Amino acid sequence: MFTEAFPIVTTPDLPRLIAFYRDVVGFELTYRFPDEGAPEFVALRLGSSELGLAANPEAGGPADSHRWELCVYADDCDAAVGALRTGGATVTEEPVDQPWGERSARVTDPDGNRLLVLARL
Numbered sequence: 451m452f453t454e455a456f457p458i459v460t461t462p463d464l465p466r467l468i469a470f471y472r473d474v475v476g477f478e479l480t481y482r483f484p485d486e487g488a489p490e491f492v493a494l495r496l497g498s499s500e501l502g503l504a505a506n507p508e509a510g511g512p513a514d515s516h517r518w519e520l521c522v523y524a525d526d527c528d529a530a531v532g533a534l535r536t537g538g539a540t541v542t543e544e545p546v547d548q549p550w551g552e553r554s555a556r557v558t559d560p561d562g563n564r565l566l567v568l569a570r571l
Contacts, residue, residue, distance in 0.1 A: 451530055455522045456493075458502035458566060460509040467503050468492055477501060483550050519556075519564035527553040527569035534567070547571060 461467045468489070471477040477494035484490065494501045502521055510517050524530035527545045534557050535541055543556035545567075555567045 451524055451526070451533060453523045453525065455520055456500040456502060457518050458491075458504055458521050459518045460504045460506040460516075462505075462507050462509050462511075464489055464492070464503060464505040468494075471501065471503065516564055519566050521566045521568060524567055524569050527555055527567055530567050530569070531555045531557065534565070539565070 459467070465488075468479070471494055472479060475496065477496045479492055480495045480500075481493035482489045482491070489505065491502060491504045494503065522530075531541060531545055538560045539557040541555065541557050542564075543554070545553050545555040548554050551571050553569045553571055557565050557567060559565060
């Protein structure tokens, strides 16, 4: 049911964090959304590892105590969310189609860690 996973780190200063992981750590930028203007999300690759970086002006502030979430891809977002719910996850955002061509939902695991569940449309 699940096919791949990678962490997503949120930051109030996405250009600064992109530069750090690309220029200092050696990651290669493989994806950005949107294509034009200021990025809201980027995917980076180092060897066979992937890392997502997402813009969030409130990241780490009092309104947002989480700085990362685990992104998991599934064949079917709705079925995956159902299985996670049955397994003890709490659904915080029900599945919805996104403008970048994926269906997404968010859940928290039994310890409260966030998971972003995605399926390609």
